[in-house]
Amino acid sequence: MKNITAKRVLLILSACITLLLVLHIVSYINFYTNQLSTRDFFFRKFNLSEEKNVPSIFSGLLHLTASLLLFKIATIKLKIDKKKFFWISLGVLFLFLGLDELFRIHESVARFMTKNYPTDGAFLYGWVIPYGIAVIIIGLLYLKPLLSLPKRTMLNFVLSGSIFLIGAIGLEMASGWYWTEYNISVEDQHFTIPLFILYTFEELFEMLGISLFIYELWRFKNKYAL
DSSP, X not given: OTTSOHHHHHHHHHHHHHHHHHHHHHHHHHHHHTTOOTTOHHHHHHOTTSSSSHHXXXXXXXXXXXXXXXXXXXXXXXXXXXXXXXXXXXXXXXXXXXXXXXXXHHHHHHHHHHHHSOOOGGGSSXXXXXXXXXXXXXXXXXXXXXHTSOHHHHHHXXXXXXXXXXXXXXXXXXXXXXHHHTTOOTTTGGGOHHHHHHHXXXXXXXXXXXXXXXXXXXXHHHHHXX
16 A cells, blocks of 8 residues: 555546546536436436435545545554544544535534524525534644644645635535525526536535545655654
């Protein structure tokens, strides 16, 4: 495993993401031009907004891969000072995110929020409120150990996290705002081009952010493991 370079890992992940993006766009063009139902097989299997399909499983596996790498780093000896709790807790966090991606836990949170605290606009998808608060708290708690990492690792962690959060929370809030502002109906949601663009970039940024994170974890492990 150590002989596999981080750049090769990133190249493989980038190729997979590119393929999924092409299949997603083709599935949507076919769906849109032929006015198909969302039950269309090709659409269900490759559209980035659908559940339990090829892109969602791939995204979940990305999170779980990051989790495994974090646990691996937590258990090996490093050439630099290691804050074990930092790596283990991050591993648990990404394990949860992977399970969330596969089983859509955040959608259950969204239904609870909408039922008990009616939301609209940028907060239409109610899960962004508790998850956003959690991001702020976790960011503050992890600031010190993050800054103690080697500079390149720290910068790549910040960059990958920023890309991921822009997609996962930022573009999700933008979609909620657009949906409310233009009063999009459930029946028309998949035939609304701006929403298609928003959720395409949302999922793309999430996958790119996690892939960059995996790249840096792999590079870090190869460089600093004893």
